[in-house]
Amino acid sequence: MSIEPIRRQSLISLGNLVGLTVIGYIATMYFAHVLGPAILGSYYLFLSYYAIFSLIGDGGFGGAVTKRISEGKEPDEYFSAFIVLRIILLTVTLTALFILIPWLQDFSASGLFPWLVIALIAGTIAGIAYAGVYGLAQVGVVQISELLNTIVKIIVQIIVTILGYTAAGLAGGFIAGIITGFIINFHYLSLKLVKFGKEHLKSLLSFSFWIFLTSSGFTIFATADTILIGYFLSNADVGIYRIAYQLTGVALFVATALTTALYPRMSRWHSEGDISSISSALTRAFSFSLIIAIPVVIGGIILGDKLLYYLYGADFEAGTSALMILLLVQIATIFVTIQITCLNSIDQPKSSFIATVLSASSNIVLNIILIPLIGIAGAALATLISVSMNAVLSYLFLSRKLHVSLEWISLRNIIIAGGVMAIALFSFRLVTGIISVTYLVTAVAIGAIIYFLILFNLDVKLRKEAGDLMRSVGLL
Numbered sequence: 135m136s137i138e139p140i141r142r143q144s145l146i147s148l149g150n151l152v153g154l155t156v157i158g159y160i161a162t163m164y165f166a167h168v169l170g171p172a173i174l175g176s177y178y179l180f181l182s183y184y185a186i187f188s189l190i191g192d193g194g195f196g197g198a199v200t201k202r203i204s205e206g207k208e209p210d211e212y213f214s215a216f217i218v219l220r221i222i223l224l225t226v227t228l229t230a231l232f233i234l235i236p237w238l239q240d241f242s243a244s245g246l247f248p249w250l251v252i253a254l255i256a257g258t259i260a261g262i263a264y265a266g267v268y269g270l271a272q273v274g275v276v277q278i279s280e281l282l283n284t285i286v287k288i289i290v291q292i293i294v295t296i297l298g299y300t301a302a303g304l305a306g307g308f309i310a311g312i313i314t315g316f317i318i319n320f321h322y323l324s325l326k327l328v329k330f331g332k333e334h335l336k337s338l339l340s341f342s343f344w345i346f347l348t349s350s351g352f353t354i355f356a357t358a359d360t361i362l363i364g365y366f367l368s369n370a371d372v373g374i375y376r377i378a379y380q381l382t383g384v385a386l387f388v389a390t391a392l393t394t395a396l397y398p399r400m401s402r403w404h405s406e407g408d409i410s411s412i413s414s415a416l417t418r419a420f421s422f423s424l425i426i427a428i429p430v431v432i433g434g435i436i437l438g439d440k441l442l443y444y445l446y447g448a449d450f451e452a453g454t455s456a457l458m459i460l461l462l463v464q465i466a467t468i469f470v471t472i473q474i475t476c477l478n479s480i481d482q483p484k485s486s487f488i489a490t491v492l493s494a495s496s497n498i499v500l501n502i503i504l505i506p507l508i509g510i511a512g513a514a515l516a517t518l519i520s521v522s523m524n525a526v527l528s529y530l531f532l533s534r535k536l537h538v539s540l541e542w543i544s545l546r547n548i549i550i551a552g553g554v555m556a557i558a559l560f561s562f563r564l565v566t567g568i569i570s571v572t573y574l575v576t577a578v579a580i581g582a583i584i585y586f587l588i589l590f591n592l593d594v595k596l597r598k599e600a601g602d603l604m605r606s607v608g609l610l
Contacts, residue, residue: 154284155384159445161288162380165304166446168295171373176301178376179364180246181308182357183238184253189353191227191258194346195219196265197478198338203269203325204398205405211330213266215338224258249305256309260316267319271398279318287311341483351490355497355521359513362501367509370449375510377446378453378460381438385430385464386471389423393475400479413537416476421544423468425596428552429585431461436559437577440568459514466521473528473538480535489527493520544593551589555581 165174199216203209228251235242268276290310294303364372396415403411434441438461439454477486497520504512532538559581568574590597 154281155387157284157288159380161292162377163445164292165295166373166377166450169300171370171377171449172368173300173304173373174376175364175369175372175374176244176246177304178360178372179241179244179369180250180301180305182360183241183250184257184308185353185357187227187231187250187254188257188261189346189349190230191220191223191254192261192346192349193219193223194342194349195223195338196261197349197483198342199265200269200398201341201401201478201481202337203266204271204401206402208334209269210326210328211334212338213269213325214327215330215334216265217262217327219335219338220258220262224255227254245302246305249302249309253305253309253312256312256316260312260319263316263319263323266323266325269398270324271402272322273395273398275319275322277394279315282318283311283315285311286314341481343483347487347491351487351494351524354494355517355524358494358498359501359505359517362498362505363510363513366505371510374450374453375456375513377450378442378457378510378514381441381445381457382430382434382460382464385427385434385461386423386467388426389419389468389471392419392422393471397475397479400476404480409536412476412480413539416472416536417539417541419472420469421541421548421596423472424465424545424548425589427465427468428548429555429581431465432552432556433559433578433581434458434461436556436563437568437574440574444568444571444574453510455511456514459511459518463514463518463521466518466525469525470521470528473525473532477528477532477535482531482535485531486528489524489531492527493524496520496523544596547589547592547596550592551585554588555585558584 195216199212202212231251231254235247238247241247264276264279267279287307287310289307291304291307294306297303299306360372360376363375396419400412400415403409435458438457439451442453442457443451474486474490477483477489497516500516500519501513504516506512508515529538559577562577562580566573568577
């Protein structure tokens with residue numbers, strides 16, 4: 135991870151994620167208090183259907199064209215072929231959506247169906263620009279577009295909420311954000327429309343097939359629990375569950391930032407035969423990802439009920455049991471995210487698919503069994519089991535192609551620091567209690583300070599890495 139472009143782009147990604155998350159969390163807190171869990175549940179169902187139909191509209195070609203463009207060979211030809219394929223798939227997707235209207239009566243009754251159609255069209259156009267810019271390894275541009283996407287989305291959503299609009303207003307803000315992201319990416323898109331041949335289509339098709347199937351698995355993970363909770367329970371339960379899930383997302387900060395920066399680099403290393411650089415970056419990515427994830431999980435388990443109560447409102451405290459399980463899900467998700475990214479970058483999409491589809495299938499079955507039995511906690515448990523399965527399977531496939539290892543000394547130090555932090559938080563809660571937002575913020579601050587003081591004292595190598603990173607951006 136000492137390679138400067140990766141440091142820089144990972145830092146940009148991390149800073150962007152922090153900004154996105156802070157803005158998103160504040161906005162969600164506002165919506166939770168003003169709109170309540172039922173309306174938020176309707177909006178989350180809209181997002182789930184958007185994810186499913188967007189997957190069909192992409193067909194895996196987004197990942198395929200990113201891979202081909204990143205290899206640096208005939209990027210304009212691949213990009214042009216990609217545009218034609220996306221237009222065809224958008225037509226197929228919209229046709230299928232209108233055919234399925236009779237089976238989406240509950241969703242149509244919410245008034246969000248027209249917004250879904252508009253979102254799919256806008257998302258296709260934006261996705262074309264995104265894939266082109268990302269394939270050229272312009273990670274900074276992509277991250278800025280996502281940041282502005284979120285800012286505009288939230289500003290519009292807040293305005294329409296104040297004006298009295300509910301779920302439809304949230305959907306409209308979502309579309310406004312997509313359009314904003316497209317404008318930024320399109321401005322920096324240097325690829326051109328050129329004539330392409332059958333070989334370019336064939337290359338995209340061969341790679342996209344497995345990417346599509348793998349993406350299907352990830353989409354199932356992201357949406358099956360939401361849709362099945364809506365089917366078996368209520369929209370309010372959907373809202374409570376998704377809020378709990380969102381709260382745990384802090385644990386994925388670093389992993390998401392690193393994979394965004396590493397994918398095009400790993401792809402290039404693979405095309406150059408530099409497997410050792412991929413293996414080294416993979417090992418460091420695990421360590422850096424767990425630095426944030428482990429204390430977030432520990433702190434969330436100890437303070438989770440109070441976080442839900444004070445940040446989102448009393449109605450959402452019912453999601454505490456699901457929150458505890460979903461925090462553990464994020465640890466497994468770190469390994470899945472990094473390993474699947476690495477598999478795709480080294481031309482192993484078939485392995486990604488096998489690992490993901492088996493886990494996704496189990497996720498659906500477990501959700502159907504557990505949600506009626508134990509409610510939203512059942513959905514969380516189903517996700518934990520299936521994501522853990524995915525982590526194990528993707529590791530087994532990846533370890534056949536390159537050396538996969540953890541930095542055990544760093545991991546030990548992270549766990550020790552997390553344990554000391556846990557004792558401090560337990561003691562604080564036992565002695566003073568968490569009786570207000572001020573006490574909650576104080577507990578979080580104390581836990582973070584203790585954790586990093588202990589960690590950097592134990593791990594000299596990690597302290598040096600952190601110092602180098604801070605100096606590179608002028609903080610030291």
